[in-house]
Amino acid sequence: MAQTFLDSTELVLNMGPQHPSTHGVLRVIVKLDGEKVTGTECVIGYLHRGVEKIAENRTWVQFAPYVDRMDYVAAVSNGLGYCLAVEKLQNVEAPPRAQVVRVILTELNRIASHLLWLGTHALDIGAITPLFYTMREREGVLTIYEKYCGARLTTHAFRIGGLQYELYEDFETDVKAFCDDFLPKVDEYEELLSTNRMWVDRLQGVGILTAADCKEYGVTGPMIRAAGVKWDLRKAQPYSGYEKYDFEIPTRENGDTYDRYIVRMQEMRQSVRIIRQAVDDIPSGPIMGKVPKVLKPPVGEAYVSIEAPKGELGYYVVSDGSLQPYRVRVRPPSFINLQSLDRMARGSLVADLVAIIGTIDIVLGEVDR
Amino acid sequence: MLQLFKTIFLVDLFQGLWVTLRNQHPKHIVTEQYPAQRPKVAERYRGAPRLNINPENNETLCIGCNLCALACPENLIVVGTARDKQTNKKVLTTFTYDTSRCMFCGLCEDACPVDALELTQDFEIASYTREGAIWDRQLLEEGPKPTQYQF
Numbered sequence: 189m190a191q192t193f194l195d196s197t198e199l200v201l202n203m204g205p206q207h208p209s210t211h212g213v214l215r216v217i218v219k220l221d222g223e224k225v226t227g228t229e230c231v232i233g234y235l236h237r238g239v240e241k242i243a244e245n246r247t248w249v250q251f252a253p254y255v256d257r258m259d260y261v262a263a264v265s266n267g268l269g270y271c272l273a274v275e276k277l278q279n280v281e282a283p284p285r286a287q288v289v290r291v292i293l294t295e296l297n298r299i300a301s302h303l304l305w306l307g308t309h310a311l312d313i314g315a316i317t318p319l320f321y322t323m324r325e326r327e328g329v330l331t332i333y334e335k336y337c338g339a340r341l342t343t344h345a346f347r348i349g350g351l352q353y354e355l356y357e358d359f360e361t362d363v364k365a366f367c368d369d370f371l372p373k374v375d376e377y378e379e380l381l382s383t384n385r386m387w388v389d390r391l392q393g394v395g396i397l398t399a400a401d402c403k404e405y406g407v408t409g410p411m412i413r414a415a416g417v418k419w420d421l422r423k424a425q426p427y428s429g430y431e432k433y434d435f436e437i438p439t440r441e442n443g444d445t446y447d448r449y450i451v452r453m454q455e456m457r458q459s460v461r462i463i464r465q466a467v468d469d470i471p472s473g474p475i476m477g478k479v480p481k482v483l484k485p486p487v488g489e490a491y492v493s494i495e496a497p498k499g500e501l502g503y504y505v506v507s508d509g510s511l512q513p514y515r516v517r518v519r520p521p522s523f524i525n526l527q528s529l530d531r532m533a534r535g536s537l538v539a540d541l542v543a544i545i546g547t548i549d550i551v552l553g554e555v556d557r
Numbered sequence: 558m559l560q561l562f563k564t565i566f567l568v569d570l571f572q573g574l575w576v577t578l579r580n581q582h583p584k585h586i587v588t589e590q591y592p593a594q595r596p597k598v599a600e601r602y603r604g605a606p607r608l609n610i611n612p613e614n615n616e617t618l619c620i621g622c623n624l625c626a627l628a629c630p631e632n633l634i635v636v637g638t639a640r641d642k643q644t645n646k647k648v649l650t651t652f653t654y655d656t657s658r659c660m661f662c663g664l665c666e667d668a669c670p671v672d673a674l675e676l677t678q679d680f681e682i683a684s685y686t687r688e689g690a691i692w693d694r695q696l697l698e699e700g701p702k703p704t705q706y707q708f
């Protein structure tokens with residue numbers, strides 16, 4: 189008997205691109221057996237703007253604001269990665285004062301990014317309250333950015349060779365006040381979620397990705413640390429003076445969604461620890477290194493990777509000695525982490541799929557570029 | 558035993574509810590009542606562009622050097638200059654700035670040698686038409702005039 193549509197047990201569903209819990213414009217084609225996911229396929233590219241191609245038509249300095257628009261939640265980290273890559277190519281180093289300020293701003297950015305992740309992830313699971321609280325605390329970070337460089341989200345805070353803006357008068361007090369306010373707030377989120385039975389039941393044992401799987405897929409950031417691998421580029425290959433600061437790399441063993449949540453919460457606390465050490469000890473001196481007015485890096489190539497909030501963010505830049513980059517290639521953490529979606533989602537339920545997409549912490553601006 | 562007690566009496570849920578209740582106090586209200594209350598943006602805020610004029614003689618500060626147009630990644634600034642026949646100096650004639658393509662990166666104000674072009678604290682720059690987003694010299698010198706609502 190020929191199978192009719194009604195006979196078939198398999199169902200193919202489209203999730204997204206206009207779905208609130210796909211965090212932007214991700215389209216997931218889901219193959220279902222009843223409520224069980226038997227396969228997924230991601231369709232990306234709805235937010236493609238050709239950032240890497242734009243780079244070839246701009247000067248080295250002019251391209252810097254565009255990198256903020258890839259991972260717009262962690263714009264400062266993106267800026268740092270690009271600036272470090274071009275500095276390596278040009279063979280200059282940012283002065284010590286600039287490096288410390290860069291560390292403070294990127295760690296604040298890590299907090300902001302994790303806060304946005306926590307709020308939206310909790311919203312996907314069904315807990316609305318944390319979103320309001322995380323947005324409130326994120327405002328503190330954004331206010332510091334606004335006072336420092338004049339923009340809140342796509343900051344363009346760093347320039348190649350150092351910083352453009354000198355610190356404003358109350359910078360240290362603002363940052364310290366934020367740190368003091370923020371730590372009890374993290375405890376508050378944990379009080380809301382960590383022991384809550386619905387939260388634990390929805391997350392524990394969902395979307396398990398073992399350490400071997402992580403290495404196979406090239407997954408980095410909190411996802412690999414939740415699987416028990418102590419891998420953090422801030423420790424493994426320190427940049428911008430991270431070797432001076434004393435902090436720990438939080439890890440967990442199981443590699444499920446709950447562990448990734450715990451790892452990110454711990455990371456926010458560690459970020460506060462780094463910021464406190466850095467803000468106490470800002471050296472005086474110039475903020476801009478010896479960079480020529482017309483930047484023409486020598487012929488060559490450079491790769492610099494940094495630990496962005498979502499994982500390893502790499503910039504591969506090639507110069508042919510002209511005013512414009514010959515090629516800029518970005519290794520975005522979201523794009524590579526997203527590959528593991530299928531491995532995690534197989535065998536889980538549709539409701540868990542929402543939790544799994546949330547836990548990868550993707551920003552579609554970075555996936556599509 | 559303790560775990561059973563905690564499970565039956567929903568201790569974990571009440572713990573979370575207590576956090577929510579604690580945050581109900583009016584001192585925790587953070588919402589801004591825009592547009593009744595307009596936010597005070599930071600001094601360095603990069604908002605609407607402005608072409609500064611000298612307040613003493615109402616002449617423009619711009620020297621027409623075209624550096625901002627060269628610095629702009631989106632090539633949205635067009636500077637028009639003419640040579641003054643009598644003094645043989647370069648004088649600014651037109652200045653257009655397309656705010657619809659601007660990403661407020663601040664590279665133009667960094668490039669300006671005389672601090673004539675500035676990104677100001679005005680942030681209400683929406684317009685009903687696409688043409689309205691292209692600012693000419695007059696608008697850049699006077700600044701935007703956002704609607705003031707009566708409450």
